Amino acid sequence: MTQSYLEHVNITVADADQAAAVLVDVFDWHIRWSGPARDGGYTVHVGTADQYIAVYRPRDGQSRDFPKGAPLNHLAIVVDNLDAVEAKVVARGLTPFNHGTYDPGRRFYFFDENGIEFEVVSYH
Missing domain, CATH: 3.10.180.10 (2,3-Dihydroxybiphenyl 1,2-Dioxygenase, domain 1)
Structure with a gap:
């Protein structure tokens, strides 16, 4: 049997730094990486060494509807x-x-x- 685990979840937010700060504070996680993302957006990876949530903010003026789908x-x-x-x-x-x-x-x-x-x- 192959062992597997969830590596990350990607969510779209209005303010990636603010959303990451909530996750750091509430769950005692850390910022793994932050920087430019698809279509001129910005992403912060926040979590543990093995798992994280990618919080994505679209560029200014761009819809928050991530093109890959929205159900969560x-x-x-x-x-x-x-x-x-x-x-x-x-x-x-x-x-x-x-x-x-x-x-x-x-x-x-x-x-x-x-x-x-x-x-x-x-x-x-």
Whole structure:
């Protein structure tokens, strides 16, 4: 059997640096790279050494509709301390909702400033 894992997700946002700052703050990630991107846009790769989210901002005046498609339900992030991460979400002025506890873990959701829904889950 081949072992595989998710390397990255690419999302379109209004302000890539601001969106990356939320991810750094809430999840204790780091900026892996930032720079020019397709069609005159700008991208920040934020995450861990092995996995990241590419936050893409189109050039000024360009539609935020990425030409490859737009459907996305949510991004799920596994954390060790759900309560500590929720406190960071609240401290950023974001609103956690839909808290749930069921096997095998606990979770909550929040929307960032770009309308992207994150599920935060802990299996501890």
